[in-house]
Amino acid sequence: MILFIQHIDIEGPGMFEEVFSRGGYEVKTIKAWENNEDLFCDIDDLEAVLLLGGPMNVYEEQEYTFLKQEDTFLKEIIKRDIPTLGICLGAQLIAKAAGARIRKALYKEIGFSCVRLTEESDFDSLFENIIYPFEVFQWHEDTYDLPVDAVLLARSDACEHQAFRLKNNIYGLQFHCEVTDIQIKDWTQVYLDGDDSENRLITQAMLDRYIKIKLDYTKQMAILGYNFLKIISKNKMAITN
Numbered sequence: 001m002i003l004f005i006q007h008i009d010i011e012g013p014g015m016f017e018e019v020f021s022r023g024g025y026e027v028k029t030i031k032a033w034e035n036n037e038d039l040f041c042d043i044d045d046l047e048a049v050l051l052l053g054g055p056m057n058v059y060e061e062q063e064y065t066f067l068k069q070e071d072t073f074l075k076e077i078i079k080r081d082i083p084t085l086g087i088c089l090g091a092q093l094i095a096k097a098a099g100a101r102i103r104k105a106l107y108k109e110i111g112f113s114c115v116r117l118t119e120e121s122d123f124d125s126l127f128e129n130i131i132y133p134f135e136v137f138q139w140h141e142d143t144y145d146l147p148v149d150a151v152l153l154a155r156s157d158a159c160e161h162q163a164f165r166l167k168n169n170i171y172g173l174q175f176h177c178e179v180t181d182i183q184i185k186d187w188t189q190v191y192l193d194g195d196d197s198e199n200r201l202i203t204q205a206m207l208d209r210y211i212k213i214k215l216d217y218t219k220q221m222a223i224l225g226y227n228f229l230k231i232i233s234k235n236k237m238a239i240t241n
Contacts (some may be wrong), residue, residue, distance in 0.1 A: 059096075
């Protein structure tokens with residue numbers, strides 16, 4: 001079973017829901033803020049975990065009590081090296097569970113931008129067949145230090161740590177690879193003041209950019225998703241053998 005952990009209603013699996021369903025896997029999505037006990041499901045049944053984004057910070061555990069439980073859960077996931085993909089907040093949660101520091105980024109990133117893949121990504125299964133320019137969607141103000149022994153896979157001028165791999169199967173992506181135009185509209189309505197003229201321009205610019213690059217963007221993100229499915233399959237075979 002592939003487990004999606006969702007932290008807020010409007011930040012769901014997006015385009016990845018279809019990608020993973022097509023892969024023939026049983027997919028389950030839990031809402032961490034409603035079903036805390038589900039975070040402690042039988043880990044032995046998990047083939048992979050996807051940690052989605054959210055507006056909260058990883059260190060706001062008193063306000064968002066599920067974050068403390070999720071941290072305990074992730075420590076066990078990391079220990080077992082179960083295939084895991086953390087997106088934005090999800091990446092920060094992985095880094096924190098691995099002992100790294102989470103902090104404010106120098107710049108708040110919102111909208112589409114390109115990230116640069118490192119030389120190490122050339123030998124990494126998650127980024128196989130990804131081509132440059134690699135344009136992604138960003139919405140974050142925090143960042144993370146690289147966990148000990150983690151491999152940096154992508155960076156940008158605004159945020160040095162855009163993607164990393166921990167052990168063999170644990171990945172953190174600071175950027176969003178699941179986002180759709182519907183999600184962009186939802187996020188701007190909730191996270192930005194719609195009465196502010198500058199915010200309206202930012203929203204329209206993001207949607208215009210999405211329309212312009214939609215074919216290439218969705219293709220690249222789907223490749224990323226299918227690559228992760230291959231990682232899951234390879235890990236499953238290794239365990240079976």
